[in-house]
Amino acid sequence: MSPDSTHITDTSTPLLEIHEASVLRGERLILDQLSLRLAIGQHTAILGANGSGKSTLIRLISRQLYPLARGDSTPVIRVFGRDRWSVSELRSLIGIVSPAMQLDYTSDTPLEVFDAVVSGFFAARGLGLNHQVTPDMRERALEALAHMEATPLIGREMASLSTGEARRVLIARALVYRPRALLLDEPCAGLDPASRRRFLESLRQLARHGTTLLLVTHHVEEILPEIDHVLLLREGKLLHEGSKADVLTDAGLSDAFGMRIRVGRQGEYYSADVV
Numbered sequence: 001m002s003p004d005s006t007h008i009t010d011t012s013t014p015l016l017e018i019h020e021a022s023v024l025r026g027e028r029l030i031l032d033q034l035s036l037r038l039a040i041g042q043h044t045a046i047l048g049a050n051g052s053g054k055s056t057l058i059r060l061i062s063r064q065l066y067p068l069a070r071g072d073s074t075p076v077i078r079v080f081g082r083d084r085w086s087v088s089e090l091r092s093l094i095g096i097v098s099p100a101m102q103l104d105y106t107s108d109t110p111l112e113v114f115d116a117v118v119s120g121f122f123a124a125r126g127l128g129l130n131h132q133v134t135p136d137m138r139e140r141a142l143e144a145l146a147h148m149e150a151t152p153l154i155g156r157e158m159a160s161l162s163t164g165e166a167r168r169v170l171i172a173r174a175l176v177y178r179p180r181a182l183l184l185d186e187p188c189a190g191l192d193p194a195s196r197r198r199f200l201e202s203l204r205q206l207a208r209h210g211t212t213l214l215l216v217t218h219h220v221e222e223i224l225p226e227i228d229h230v231l232l233l234r235e236g237k238l239l240h241e242g243s244k245a246d247v248l249t250d251a252g253l254s255d256a257f258g259m260r261i262r263v264g265r266q267g268e269y270y271s272a273d274v275v
């Protein structure tokens with residue numbers, strides 16, 4: 001699926017800029033002056049141990065959490081150069097799929113697969129009487145489902161799908177906006193090794209066709225060959241940032257996970273073992 005270039009034409013604008021973001025929950029600083037700058041097309045993995053701040057970073061980007069105000073007027077977060085955007089504008093720039101969302105969409109409240117995808121246009125969970133699905137929306141929803149190899153699931157209830165099937169449908173829902181980037185939180189959680197590999201291959205297709213991928217994970221094994229930029233988080237701080245070869249080292253990962261880790265290679269993918 002080629003990205004819709006009508007809303008952003010200047011590819012020199014960074015996809016995401018975060019400038020010294022700090023987030024306080026209760027008494028604790030759970031993101032501590034975190035700064036990063038990701039370019040359009042810079043497929044990136046954000047890696048860190050449990051509790052390192054990955055979900056907090058996603059909530060910050062999706063505006064479910066706000067950073068501490070800064071003393072000066074510098075914006076803390078810019079998406080495609082903008083520091084103000086509505087939720088629907090954000091969806092057309094960065095599609096976000098998280099485990100929390102999957103839990104919501106696969107709950108027992110009835111929701112058919114095609115409706116789950118096409119209702120993405122209305123930022124709603126399913127279609128209501130006031131939602132007018134146009135032929136273009138229908139076509140885009142079908143195209144997104146086909147892209148995620150989820151067409152055969154049309155007609156099924158979301159609650160009846162396997163973890164991997166439901167995730168493919170939710171990514172299709174995010175794709176109806178033809179976002180420039182996809183931010184996927186733990187995209188392979190709950191998948192068996194074969195499903196994981198098949199799923200990663202469909203993500204590779206997206207990456208090759210112009211969608212910038214931001215993958216948040218604990219697992220080095222999920223870093224696609226197309227991803228060459230890695231951020232390592234530890235205790236709410238950016239510990240290392242750089243190319244895969246520079247960041248995915250025994251020392252770097254041991255530092256991030258607080259245990260001795262040996263990094264290996266399996267074909268185009270990396271692996272990591274505790275030693």
Ligand SMILES: Nc1ncnc2c1ncn2[C@@H]1O[C@H](COP(=O)(O)OP(=O)(O)OP(=O)(O)O)[C@@H](O)[C@H]1O
Nearest residue numbers: 025026028030048049050051052053054055056057
């Ligand atoms: N509402 C909250 N109040 C207090 N502390 C919180 C709150 N939410 C998160 N935290 C703490 O912030 C830290 C970072 O949490 P976060 O969920 O961002 O980590 P994570 O890297 O996504 O972890 P995981 O890999 O386990 O999902 C953790 O220590 C967590 O306990």
